[in-house]
Structures are given as structure tokens and as C-alpha cells.
Amino acid sequence: MSTLHVLSRSPFGDDRLSSCLRVIGANDALLLSGDAVYALQPGTAPFNTLNSRALNLFVLAEDVQARSIETPDWAKAINYPAFVELSIHHDKVNSWL
Template identity: 75%
Template sequence: MSTLHVLSHSPFGDDRLRSCLRLLGSQDGLLLTGDAVYALQPGTAPFTALSERAPTLYVLAEDAQARALTIPGHARAIDYPAFVELSLHYDKVNSWL
């Protein structure tokens, strides 16, 4: 069963990203929204963790753009309609509140 994990909190404030990465299955995806896109800052521990774990990574493009962050090549930029499509593609959605 595949799960889309949705993170919206900064990876520098708590351990949600680290906990999520431990639970990711081979068919799961990870969507960064809101302040979670700060994990895309090169040279940081969250960026390294995402690069090493290599999940199917999606980034809400609007949130990355609002924070002047570049979306790396191993991530797919999406918009809100694509977010809806993703939620239908996966068996379930888990928001890390």
C-alpha cells in the first residue's frame, strides 16, 4: 500500500522529517509544502538526508518560489492541481501535523 507523506513544517524546528524518512516505503512519496521546503537548502542536514534516502520527492513549487529556493533535480516541482492528482494516485495520504 503506497502512501503520500505531506510535510509542511520546517525541518529545523523538530524531527518530523527524520521520522518520516524512517517510515518511507519503496512505493511512498514525500511532498514538501510550506516551511518544509527549507529542507532543500544545499549543504544542510535535511538536504543531505533527502538526497541519501532518495524518496519520490515532490515540492510545491509556489512554496519554494516564495522562499527563493531552487528545486533540485531529484525532486519534482508540482502545483496545487498536481497535488490533488497525487493524493488520488497514492492509496493514502499522511499529513505530518
Template identity: 65%
Template sequence: MTTLHVIAHSPFGDDRLSSCLRLLGAEDAVLLCGDAVYALRPGSEPYAALQAADLDTRLFALDEDLQARALDGALAKAIDYPAFVALSLQYDKVNSWL
């Protein structure tokens, strides 16, 4: 069963991102939104963890949140809200890390 994991909290305030990466299945994807996009700041520990996870085409970030925080998010594919909805339909379930 494939899962889209949605993370909205800063990776610098808690361990949701690292917990998610430990539990990630081989076909699961991660969507960063809100303050979670700070994980895409090059040189940071969360950025290194995302690189090590080798998500390739399975890492996404909401473009609006990247722009609001002046991040380019080169490691992730930037998507808008309609693409987020479409993405959520591609996976068997969506898990929001509240």
C-alpha cells in the same frame, strides 16, 4: 499500501522529516510544502538526509512555496496545486505530518 507523506513544518524546528524518512515505504512518496521546503537547501543536514533516502522520482515540493522562499528545489519535482491533487489520488492514502 502506498502513502503520500505531506510535510509542512520546517526540518530545522522538529524531527517530522527525519521520522517520516525512517518510516517511508519503498513505494511511498514525500511532498514538501510550506516551511518544509527549506529541507531542499543544499548543504543542509535535511538535504543530505533526503539525498540519502534516494527518493528519485518520489520527492515533490509545492512550486509556490519554493518560489516564496527563493529555493530552486532541484532535488524535488516542483508541482502546483492541481498536480498535488492528482498526486494524492495516485496513492492509497495521504498522511499529513501535523
């Protein structure tokens, strides 16, 4: 069974990203949206943590573009239709509210 974990809050305001990374499984995927894409700012602790993990990491292209953040080569930028497909592909979706 696989889970798509969806984070939308900044990793600098709370510990949702850390909590998510503690439970994420090998078949799971992580989608960063909204302010969660700030985790992709090079040189930050969240960036280094994500870079060091072998994750299926996705980001909403609209959100990284709106915040002028580049998508690293170890993450895949997707649009909303691809987000829907990703949700359908996984058995569960867990939004970290």
C-alpha cells in the same frame, strides 16, 4: 499499498522529517510544502539526507518560489492540481501535523 507523506513544517524546528523518513516505504512519496521546503537548502543536514535517499520527492512550486529556494534535480516541483492528482494516485495521505 502506497502513502503520500505531506510535510509542511520546517525541518529545523522538530523531528517530523526524521520520523517520516524512518517509516517511508519504497512505493511511498514525500511532498514538501510550506516551511518544509527549507529542507532543500543546499549544505544543510536535511538536504544531504534527502539527496542520499532514493525517494519519490515532490515540492510545491509556489512554496519554493516564495522562499527563493531552487528545486534540485532529484525532486519535482508541482502545482496544486498536481498535488490533488498525487493524492488520488496514492492509497493513503499522511499529513505530518
